[in-house]
Amino acid sequence: MNLKSQTLPELTATLKELGQPAFRGKQVYTWLHKGVRSYDEMSNLPKGLRDTLAEKYPIHAPEVVRKQESKKDGTIKYLWKLADGNCVETVLMRYHYGNTVCISTEVGCRMGCAFCASTIGGLVRKLEPYEMLDEVLFTQVDSGLPISHIVLMGIGEPLDNFDNVMRFLELVNSEEGMNISMRHISLSTCGLVPKIDELAAKKLQISLAISLHGPNDEIRDKIMPVNKAYPIAVLLEACRRYYAATNRRIHFEYAMIDGVNDSVANAKELLKRLKGLPAHVNLIPLNHVEESPLKPSSKAAVARFQKILEEGGVTATVRRTLGGDIDASCGQLRRKYSKEHDHH
Numbered sequence: 001m002n003l004k005s006q007t008l009p010e011l012t013a014t015l016k017e018l019g020q021p022a023f024r025g026k027q028v029y030t031w032l033h034k035g036v037r038s039y040d041e042m043s044n045l046p047k048g049l050r051d052t053l054a055e056k057y058p059i060h061a062p063e064v065v066r067k068q069e070s071k072k073d074g075t076i077k078y079l080w081k082l083a084d085g086n087c088v089e090t091v092l093m094r095y096h097y098g099n100t101v102c103i104s105t106e107v108g109c110r111m112g113c114a115f116c117a118s119t120i121g122g123l124v125r126k127l128e129p130y131e132m133l134d135e136v137l138f139t140q141v142d143s144g145l146p147i148s149h150i151v152l153m154g155i156g157e158p159l160d161n162f163d164n165v166m167r168f169l170e171l172v173n174s175e176e177g178m179n180i181s182m183r184h185i186s187l188s189t190c191g192l193v194p195k196i197d198e199l200a201a202k203k204l205q206i207s208l209a210i211s212l213h214g215p216n217d218e219i220r221d222k223i224m225p226v227n228k229a230y231p232i233a234v235l236l237e238a239c240r241r242y243y244a245a246t247n248r249r250i251h252f253e254y255a256m257i258d259g260v261n262d263s264v265a266n267a268k269e270l271l272k273r274l275k276g277l278p279a280h281v282n283l284i285p286l287n288h289v290e291e292s293p294l295k296p297s298s299k300a301a302v303a304r305f306q307k308i309l310e311e312g313g314v315t316a317t318v319r320r321t322l323g324g325d326i327d328a329s330c331g332q333l334r335r336k337y338s339k340e341h342d343h344h
Contacts, residue, residue: 003057004032004130005167008176018052026176028053033177035137037061062134064142076143082107082131086124089154090135098148098184103135105165106156111190113211114223115255117289118155126161132168136178150180153188153209159195169204182206188253193230196238200245208242209251209282210235214261215269223260223294232273240277249278255286256297256305267308274314281309281316 006014012025024045031042038059039050060083068077076092088104109116110123135154140147150172152158158165169185172178188209189196199208212232214220220227230238239250252274256262274281283306286296297305302318309316 002060002128002130003028003053004059004133005128005171007167007170008174018049020049024049029176032059033133033137033171033174035061035134035141062131062138067142076139078135078139078142080135080138088127088131088135090139091154092139092143092145092147094145095149099143099145100149100151101136101139101147102151102154103132104154104156105132105152105158105161109156110160111157112225113190113213115213115257115286115289115292115294117291120291123156123160126164127156129164129167129171132165133171133178136172136180147178148180149184149186151186151188151209153186157190157192158187159189159192159199162195162198166202169206186251190224190226191230191235191238192226193234193238196235196242200238200242203246205246205248207248207251208239208246209253210239212252212270213255213257215266215273219261219266223257236273236277239279243278249280252279252281253284254281255284256302257286258295258297258301260294262297262301262305264304264308267305268312271309271312271314279314281314283316283318285318 001010003011003014008025008029011029012022015024015028016022027044028042031045036042036059039045039054042050045053062080062082064078065081065087066077066079069075074094078090078092079087080090081087086107088107090104091102093100093102104118104127106126107124108121109119112119136147136150152165165187169182172180172185173182182205186207186209187199188211190211196208211224212220212235213223214227214232217227217231220232227235242248243250254261254270270281283302285302286294288296306316306318
């Protein structure tokens with residue numbers, strides 16, 4: 001296992017096996033979580049130990065292959081090259097309450113949602129815990145901006161990579177590491193019901209966001225294949241169980257797609273569905289994906305939809321689009337890059 005995917009007790013045990021005293025574990029852990037690129041930077045470690053670690057446990061820091069900064073709002077999008085040559089995207093967004101990093105959890109995705117660029121090539125592989133941690137760490141190091149919030153909403157379905165994501169959360173939350181509060185972390189899923197229940201059982205204080213994008217099965221089936229496995233009624237039952245277990249309000253993501261899910265009737269149906277569930281609806285102006293025929297709803301349609309939800313007692317906000325001038329919606333940069341570098 002990569003040294004940086006190990007928890008502090010595991011790392012301490014690994015170093016004990018190398019004949020090292022317990023305090024070395026904490027030293028190495030602290031250095032790794034500062035985003036060092038080589039053991040030579042670990043100045044308080046004996047040279048012999050640094051050499052042994054470099055040989056046994058090489059540090060694979062990701063490499064920036066593309067970096068785009070929005071002229072409008074300071075959003076930065078990174079395309080990272082991982083040790084095996086695969087690429088993932090990370091977006092840094094600046095809000096009044098702090099800097100948020102949106103990370104990918106897989107290379108590609110197998111969920112097949114119609115409006116998303118990340119899933120076009122399918123799933124390549126799942127990310128390791130340290131690779132997710134590196135997205136946060138090296139975004140912070142490269143941008144020079146302290147990161148206080150994380151959203152797991154980039155490329156991939158976080159609950160499809162459950163164990164690695166849970167370990168990543170433990171690492172990024174640890175006091176000796178980045179110490180990012182669970183309450184500042186949001187995880188977005190397209191609705192893998194058994195995994196939502198597994199997550200509920202852990203009683204973490206993270207925010208759960210559900211990619212809903214449709215008020216009924218007929219609409220959702222068309223744009224989200226996962227709905228055939230876990231239809232809306234089943235998904236919302238799982239949300240109620242999640243709320244009962246964690247007492248955390250659930251966020252529903254709803255991409256506004258012209259003529260597909262944005263009518264008055266759709267808004268009223270959504271309202272009925274969410275009755276009695278402490279919910280917050282995030283209306284997202286659809287990002288245009290070249291390969292997709294779907295078009296974003298008009299501003300008027302979005303405003304009308306929001307008004308119906310609000311008047312019915314469900315909080316609804318319209319997400320402001322950040323980084324629209326830099327392909328900030330996930331999967332786009334990776335596709336462009338691989339098209340340019342694909343010589344088949």
